[in-house]
Amino acid sequence: MMKWEENVRRVVPYTPGEQPDRANVIKLNTNENPYPPAPGVVKSIAALEQDKMRLYPAFPEQTHLAEALASYYQIDRDQIFIGVGSDDVLSLAFMTFFQSDRPILFPDITYSFYDVWADLYKIPYETKALNEHFGIRTEDYRQPNGGVVFPNPNAPTGILLDTGQVEEIIAANRDVVVIVDEAYIDFGGASCLPLIRKYDNLLVVQTFSKSRSMAGMRIGYAMGNPKLIRYLNDVKYSVNSYTLNYASLQLGVEAVLDAAYFEETCGKIVRTRERAKEELGRLGFVFPDSYGNFIFASHKRIPAQEIFERLKENDIYVRWWNKERIRNYLRITIGTDAQMEALYRRLREIVGD
Ligand SMILES: *Cc1c(COP(=O)(O)O)cnc(C)c1O
Numbered sequence: 001m002m003k004w005e006e007n008v009r010r011v012v013p014y015t016p017g018e019q020p021d022r023a024n025v026i027k028l029n030t031n032e033n034p035y036p037p038a039p040g041v042v043k044s045i046a047a048l049e050q051d052k053m054r055l056y057p058a059f060p061e062q063t064h065l066a067e068a069l070a071s072y073y074q075i076d077r078d079q080i081f082i083g084v085g086s087d088d089v090l091s092l093a094f095m096t097f098f099q100s101d102r103p104i105l106f107p108d109i110t111y112s113f114y115d116v117w118a119d120l121y122k123i124p125y126e127t128k129a130l131n132e133h134f135g136i137r138t139e140d141y142r143q144p145n146g147g148v149v150f151p152n153p154n155a156p157t158g159i160l161l162d163t164g165q166v167e168e169i170i171a172a173n174r175d176v177v178v179i180v181d182e183a184y185i186d187f188g189g190a191s192c193l194p195l196i197r198k199y200d201n202l203l204v205v206q207t208f209s210k211s212r213s214m215a216g217m218r219i220g221y222a223m224g225n226p227k228l229i230r231y232l233n234d235v236k237y238s239v240n241s242y243t244l245n246y247a248s249l250q251l252g253v254e255a256v257l258d259a260a261y262f263e264e265t266c267g268k269i270v271r272t273r274e275r276a277k278e279e280l281g282r283l284g285f286v287f288p289d290s291y292g293n294f295i296f297a298s299h300k301r302i303p304a305q306e307i308f309e310r311l312k313e314n315d316i317y318v319r320w321w322n323k324e325r326i327r328n329y330l331r332i333t334i335g336t337d338a339q340m341e342a343l344y345r346r347l348r349e350i351v352g353d
Contacts, residue, residue: 014116017319026342028333029317031184031294033213035268035336038261040254041214048247057246061233065249068256069221073193078226081233084243086183086207086220089232090149091117093203093222096235097177098123100146107136109326111155111181134288134296135159141169148173151181153189156319156331158290166192170199177228179203184292186211186266187273193223200225210293211266212255217248269293273334279344280332283351293334296326302351304328310350316343 017030036042060066060082070077083089094117098104103126106114110127118125128140134157141148148169153160161169170178170192182204185191193204203224209215222232236243255262273290280287280297287297299307308320308330319331334340 009120011116011120014113018317020317022315024315026316026335026339028335028339028343029319029331030215031210031292031331031333032215033210033265033269033293034334034339035213035265037213037251038255038258040258041251044251044254045247048250052246055246056242057244057249059241060244060249063249063253065219065244065252065256068253072256072259073223075193075196075223076226078229079196079223081222081224081229081236082244083220083222083236084248085209085215085218086181086205086222087113088218088243089205089220089222090114090179090181091120092232092235092239093177093179093205094118094123094149095121096231097179097203097228098147100176102144102146104147104149105141105143105145106149107154109134109154109157111151111183112321114149130154130157136161136165138165138168138172142172145173145176147176147178149179149181151183152192153184153187153291155183155292156294156296156321156326156329157288158184158292158294158296159288160189160291163190163192163195167195170195170202174199174201177201177203179205182206183210184294186262187293188270188291196224200227203228208252208255212262213265214252214255217251219244219248219252269334272337272340275337276332276334276340279340280347283344283347295332295334296329297332298329299351304330307347307350311343311346314346316346 061077066077066080066082069080103124105126105128108127108129131137136150136154152166166180178201180192182191196202196204203222205222208219276295284300285297287295298304304320308318311318
């Protein structure tokens with residue numbers, strides 16, 4: 001080890017799903033949306049102004065995007081923070097709000113970025129074990145802590161807490177910030193957004209990456225009490241003021257304005273997911289009832305790793321983690337009906353149906 005390495009901030013980074021750079025791959029491994037973004041998004045690419053690329057972009061909270069989001073969610077602009085995907089928003093929120101000596105709390109099986117940020121920012125944390133059915137036990141979040149974060153629906157299980165259960169957790173934690181990561185809320189769940197009026201310590205985080213088909217444009221946002229948003233902005237402007245680029249700020253607007261397209265594509269994914277539950281059940285899989293654009297499934301006979309590898313040999317990518325409690329599960333993103341049919345055909349061969 002070199003001497004200078006003693007002073008390096010060392011982290012074990014988050015591992016994203018593979019992004020194979022080949023045509024004809026059926027990519028069901030990173031919960032991307034199989035449908036294109038709203039037609040207006042693609043049309044407005046041509047309207048991007050060359051001269052605007054020369055200038056620094058506008059501050060996100062002063063843009064049409066903030067205006068469109070505020071109007072869509074019926075909140076004020078000072079209740080919204082916009083960042084470079086919700087990973088950026090969440091990471092800044094960890095940095096901003098989790099400053100206590102007490103541990104922050106999150107589930108043991110959850111979005112695998114949370115412990116990475118906690119390690120990176122040296123935030124003490126404690127994970128709370130999901131119950132045997134992978135459900136969050138709300139009573140686990142009643143101990144003294146430095147903050148709480150969880151996805152709803154949870155990832156990678158897809159299990160949804162109802163708004164009453166979410167409120168139970170927030171109400172038990174009035175002295176710390178509670179972050180609810182709603183990356184998948186648009187696939188059939190009810191957002192806890194209305195609770196931001198009642199709880200000034202609630203931050204609701206959402207993203208354009210899944211339900212709005214724009215993972216590549218990196219747009220995420222948080223909604224909460226103006227004071228929370230101000231603290232977040234103070235930290236953001238202390239790291240890098242100009243986070244969201246001009247193109248994303250422009251194109252994101254169109255995705256928000258086209259509510260009909262948004263509802264149509266989310267509805268399609270929900271219908272395909274419900275059919276997938278029937279089909280996977282017939283093939284001998286068991287899985288929690290998912291409200292996300294994915295299903296977390298385990299086969300009754302065949303190990304998940306084997307299915308994962310055999311699908312990959314056939315250019316069908318799903319996600320598998322070699323991790324305690326979940327190594328016999330596959331997370332399968334909901335694709336188009338045609339992609340799902342191709343998956344079922346392969347699975348039928350693999351499970352020998
Ligand atoms: C995908 C995902 C995110 C982050 O997505 P971005 O592309 O950074 O917006 C955050 N939380 C959960 C639970 C996710 O699955």
